Amino acid sequence: MPVGDELYRRHERREIYFTGGCMGGPEPWWCWSCERFADPEPRPPRSMTVEGYQLYVLDDMRGIAPESLPALPAPYDDPPAGLVEEVRRWRAMQSPKIKDLAAILGDPVGGGPSRHRFALPLWPDFWLEHTSMDTEVGEYVLDRRFVRRAGEPMRSADDMRPWSVLRLEAEAFFGWEPTRSPYMYYHVMPFQLGGRPMEAYFVHDLLLKVSERSES
Incomplete structure (x- = not known):
């Protein structure tokens, strides 16, 4: 120095x-x-938006599982340049504080010790829950996952649609053996549907894709 x-x-x-x-x-x-x-x-400027953060989360999902992200609604399918630039600014923060997110997303709802739930318009049935590390200067975001906010947990196999089911709900419905790595961002779960071998793809515990599994 x-x-x-x-x-x-x-x-x-x-x-x-x-x-x-x-x-x-x-x-x-x-x-x-x-x-x-x-x-x-700097902390995030107030010019940043909920829409920009939602696109940042989607971009993060795409990076974790490039082939799994379903078709996106407008304007996220072809975002304007301003939102794309905002994603870059969110990513540059790397480890924001909970209070930084709250300044843009609104006050979170507590989900337990070091867990903070934000409601985002793109996912009305779910909270995006952020786990934090508490330090003397504030709580820093470590990771995030989706948890049920409204609506019913899955009651039939027909409910296995993108954006509709959480991993723990599908695990309970199908009787899957609990994963040994529950805190991983990405899970691919094999299962049977009508006698056909299938795979379900979850990112941050939210179902993104169901596809038939090749036996080769």
């Missing part, structure tokens, strides 16, 4: 977190000089 830099001198006096030359990227990390978590700026 540049010793003569005023930011670094203020950092040594523990007046600010120095982010210009600390090891690590632009996300929270443990600062050995401050002996606490660094909290780099």
